[in-house]
Amino acid sequence: MKDSWRKIAAMTAATAALAGVQPAMIAVADGGSEKGVARIQSDTGTDARTDATVRVLTVAGRKVSLGETDSGWVGRVGVDAKKDLPKTDDLFDVIVDPDGVPDQYSLKYDAKQSAEYATATDTLGVIHREGTMTFVGQRDQDDKPTVLTVAYSYDDGHAANADGHGFTWNEAKQRWETSWRVDWDKGLAPSLTEVSLDDGSSTSPLPVKWKVSNDNGTLTATASMEGTFSDDAGDHAYSITLDALRPALQTRTVTRDGGEPLRLTEMDGVWTGSMPADTKGDAPDSLTVIAGMEGQKDREYTLKADRSGTNATQSRLGVIAYSGSIAYANEYERTRVSMPVSYERGKSAEAVFDGRQIEFRRADDGTWHANLTGSLDRSDKPTVDVMSLNGQDMKIDWDKDVKTTVGEATVIHSLTGHLSGTISVDGIEQRWSVDFTSTRTEGRVSALNVLQRNADGSTTSHPVEGFDPSKTDYTLTLPADSATGSYSLGYASASDTDKVTEGKPIAPSLDGSTRVLKITLNGVTYTVRVAFAKPQSQPSNTAARLKGIYVNYDGTTGKGTLIEGWNPDVLSYTLHVPADAKGVYVLPEAPDGVNVKAADVIQSGWSTTQRWISVAGDQSRVYQVTVVRDHDTPTADEAFQPGKPADSDGMTQTQNRAETNLVSHGWTDAKGAYHTENGDSYRIEEGGSFAYASYAGQTVSVSTEKISPMNYRYTLSVLAPDGATFAQHTYTVTYITETTTTAMLSGILVNNEPVEGFKPQETEYTVTVGNLDHWTVVPQFDKQSGMSVTTSRDKATARITVTSADGLNKRAYTVHAKLDAAKAGGAGADGAQLDNLPSTGSAFRLPVIMGGTLLATGLALLLTAASHMRSNRRRPRHGEPRRASRA
DSSP states (O other), X not given: OHHHHHHHHHHHHHHHHHTTOOOSOOOOOOTTSSTTOOEEEOTTSOEEEOOTTOEEEEETTEEEEOEEETTEEEEEEEEOSGGGSOOTTOEEEEEESTTSXXXXXXXXXXXXXXXXXXXXXSSTTEXXXXXXXXXXXXXXXXXXXXXXXXXXXXXXXXXXXXXXXXXXXXTTTTXXXXXXXXXXXXXXSOSOOEEEEEOSSOEEXXXXXXXEEEETTEEEEEEEEEEEEEETXXXXXXXXXXEEEEEOOEEEEEOSTTOOOEEOEEETTEEEEEOOOBSSSOOOSEEEEEEEETTSOOEEEEEEEEOTTEEEEEEETTEEEEEEEEEEEETTTTEEEEEEEEEEEEOOOOEEETTEEOOOEEOTTSOEEEEEEEEBOTTSOBXXXXXXXXXXXXXXXXXXXXXXEEOSSEXXXXXXXXXXXXXXXXXXXEEEEEEEEEEEEEEOEEEEEEEEEOTTSOEEEEEOTTOOTXXXXXXXXXXXXXXXXXXXXXXXXXXSSSOOOBOSOOOOEEETTEEEEEEEETTEEEEEEEEEOOOOOOOSSGGGOOSEEEEETTOOSSOOEXXXXXXXXXXXXXXXXXTTOOOOEEEEEOOTTOEEEEEEEEEETTEEEEEEEEEETTEEEEEEEEEEEOOSSOOHHHHOOOOOOEEXXXXXXXXOTTOOSOSEEEEEOTTOOEEEOSSSEEEEOTTOXXXXXXXXXXXXXXXXXXXXXXXXXEEEEEEOTTSSOEEEEEEEEEEOOTTTTOOOOSEEEETTEEOTTOOTTOOEEEEEESOTTSOOEEEEOOGGGTOEEEEEEETTEEEEEEXXXXXXXXXXXXXXXXXXXXXXXXXXXXXEEEOOOOTTSOOEEEEEOOOGGGTTTOOOEEOEEOTTXXXXXXXXXXXXXXXXXXX
């Protein structure tokens, strides 16, 4: 082949190059060279030739030489084993001049020149195969093909058998046959039910069907299987014959309705057995026994049924369930047969009241009972007064008197009724009864409470005295030091049948020094005005008196006018500003000999309190100014409204007519799934609402009380199915939302500059200041979340505590101050700045700064509107905002 010669030439050149010899020429002989000889001339002048007359190949490990004929090169080899037979995709390499300058080419299988013959042998399953496989190819330099013939002759397969028994040829019947005797020592037939047929190449199961006969006291069982299978040698008919023998025994069998016969077992002269179960209630009153030797009938006799072992139970109203067993016996013949029983008679009763399916439960006295609830109209008449049982309407027998039960926040009107009767099923009487309780609940607002939330997360509830649902306006006066808190309204109400509903949240507002709180319940808006008592004069430590506290109401940082109501012995003041106020600037001023510096900052909702400590020798005082800003949008905790409490059951029956306990209580999640709780106080995840599960026949009224931000108390008034027994259950829950359970700052300002690298999750920072006695720290946080923040400073360390709106979570931040020599020498700063809030809140900043020559002795509290306040707010009014009071 040309490609082969090119490979040889390349190999020769590569060999010469490795030896350091540059070949003068590598030539491949063309058709003009000697027949079958290729010449390669090297630079030494000698010729290398391939002798094409020598050709060999290997077949099944044997070398075969090819010979040249007029038709081409030919070779032949014989194979007598299947394992030595080539595959049709084999290629045979012909080696030309293997001991000289070799060349090679390949032969491949040619199906058209190959043939095979398959014939049957004297052994079923074994085929004799003989034939030839022809492989053809041609060398590039040849003009005639090379043909290799592989002749083969061998036996294929293995002897066919049935369960290991070989077959013999029956010339007369022209089929293959085998037979053997099967072991048989007991049973109505031999235990062999299947024979495995191996046809020499595959196996298949053959079912065995026995025929049993009694021949003079000997049982004979026979079975035969006939068929045909095919292979390359043709079709082969076969026959398999089995037999088995054993002595016949005395037997007794019983059948029912043409089913399989049951063979009875004899022990100590008594014949016994168990029939298949009666699942339809059609067991006969007698059974017939056939007695005799196996395969031969001797006589018959009858077994009588005894049904005393069966039980009839009431599984459901309208259904009788039968269980146990029937005993069939003939004592004279010493024969006993049992038949298990398991079936039902009847149909479940279908009872409907007010469109609801009724579930009956069997009471201890055997009566099927149900407790049901209905509704009364405004005139205390039942809205539904009939019950349907199996399609028949029955009028309920109602009591004459309507009962009234007064709860903490509800009045329940109830009327009880009764129905009873019997249902006959399969001759058995079932007694049933139903007790009805129809109710009407009058809901009412029972109380209002002012909820004071302090910066440390604690909550104080102040009841509104003399509350009357028909009265809408109230006033409550609290101590002066309560002005630092955040306020909202709580309430107690019923919230299920005749519902008391809470309207859209209303943000607290200001009227001078008074907080105005509003809530809408049952469509009525209640208003509570929270005033603060004037602070009392504190004449002690008079040496540390301040000279004055000055307020600039236009927001500029100059010294303003003396705070309204100034008295050097009154230590607490409150400034009230509307939502759109430009700002206020507050400046404490100390006389000679008195040193004043900023102390704690308390931030709760929209209220910020700054405290100063004035010191003169060994005397000191703490002054404080609280700035309260009105706001249009309720904070997250003010706006939160829980979902309506729901009954997740109401169908579970109880045998106790005086039952006032609930099935369970808990909450439903946002997807409606009900979760039970064991304790009386628990948390409800975001999107969830309080829920409970009552018994059928109970009347449950739920009173809702908001006791603090995100915390509610539910009082469940339960009227038992008897319409008289009454009890209450109280549960306290905290509603969790991502916003109201968060306690995290968004930033910290030190001396009016943001702390570099601040991250809300990191709680400790170090900063540098120029004066450790005069530096300020102001936390930044989202006021709309309802969080509260307390800041305290002890010379070089400031501690900030953040409390979530629900009071559950707290986070403490620490800021360490170090003296920076480059900044030292100045008076320092007692001011601080509260910068813009996150976009989730109403944005404003509350800077606390010092300026001018008063820097060392005073502190300014500046409240300004942020540049990105909502565009739809009205423009700030010109002139002075509402003035301060000493509260």
